[in-house]
Amino acid sequence: MILPELSSSIAVGALIYWMLLLTIKHVFADFIFQNKWMAMGKDAKTGWALPLLAHCSVHLVMTTLLMLIFAPRYWYIGVIDFLIHLAIDRLKGFIVATYDVTNQDRWFWWLIGTDQALHHLTGFGLAIVLAANP
Secondary structure, eight states: OOSOOSSTTSOHHHHHHHHHHHHHHHHIIIIISOOHHHHHHTTSSSSOHHHHHHHHHHHHHHHHHHHHHHOGGGTTHHHHHHHHHHHHHHHHHHHHHHTTOOTTSHHHHHHHHHHHHHHHHHHHHHHHHHHHOO
16 A cells, blocks of 8 residues: 555554654755755746756655665655655745745745745655555
């Protein structure tokens, strides 16, 4: 079963394990391995596609490697993470570019917070799937 029932049948230890692993991966992919070209370029009015794809590819590679090491039958989770990350970051970039939002605007920080919350909810959802299907 790919989508588990949300009940006490999910092992808390496995859920915590996957949440920690995916959160650490997210910190590395979103903050340590994302350079200025990716960060600024993905929110630009034009020329955003290559920086966005490069950044999301870091997530693809890192998540896929984690799956190949710790849960090989779920190798495709990296592709799912890539697509969701791409959608979230593109939407944020579209809003930033369309409305000329800068880091001096209150809305910029609201967008950053929402962006990060959505990424962490993605990790939580993936952790539930992985913990429920060992």
